[in-house]
Amino acid sequence: MDDPGPTLALFPLHTVLVPGAALGLRVFEPRYLDLLRDCGRSGATFGVCLILEGAEAGAPAMPAAYGTEALIEDFDRDPDGLLALRVRGARRFHVRRTRVRDNGLVVAGIDWLDDDPEEPLQPQHALLGELLQRILEQVGTDVAAIPKPRFDDAAWVGWRLAELLPLSDAQRQGVLQETDPHLRLQQLLEFVSEE
Template structure:
């Protein structure tokens, strides 16, 4: 069963658990943030398949992640600044554009990742992630309770933190199996 979800197409890929900073200035997105604040709901973030972030409605990729607003402030530039956190993944079934230019999609929510231990063939990835965390320090990584033995968590954190291209990150977002996601990360690192 599909559900309607407003979308915010970006030149970025948000993965579950990842943080994303966003500056809001267009009326359609200011309205979106206001509506989300009133209802306590999130909105979808999708990589732009065609178009730009500002101006006319951009065509989103068919996979995205629900974003929840964690914090907001007015920046020195006078614009609304948001800190988002990625939650559930979804697949876009169809889209429509409102008169305001806001893209709304009917989405199919993907099942949450199963809780599974990191397999021996992926142990190197857990160690790579530990070293990234050591280098960044806790102030730069705002992730509660590290779970270095959880296959899905390790995969999403690496997808968030490694210097991957947008198509590579998008491919990881579209993979339902945490172990296959880790296999792809191993391939990308080699």
């Protein structure tokens, strides 16, 4: 019998989570409260995928075939009494198949994508490292606290730009699915040039 491989419960959203990015969630549906309870007990994680068809609440939505593992960083109750989470994107994955549990939770058989290699920015993308520094300064990040080599790391620059630039969900999903950090930067450069 074929090895089914790893499985991951999915939290489909109308947004794309990229590696290293933070995302705030408000959780109220029983299927997701159950999922988070399971994560708390077992230390498991869950996956965030862009919704291709459907809604965030109600009937199970159809998720994109690529997503990002979400690590829970913090949780609390918001003023409305709902569970408020802060998660951070970790590893990327490709969905091979999905099934829907009785409670409506979508569980996927996945393949983890390889981690990005550490490679320097190519000359044609050097401007993107400078653009990222300016954006981070504008949003109030202490750029001096970020190690200088980060701004020359093609993968890190690409993911931070994918997180911070005003991209459409479709554009951000395309960046997430690209496995080559230099081709990812090329996509981002084309998006920036169009504006």
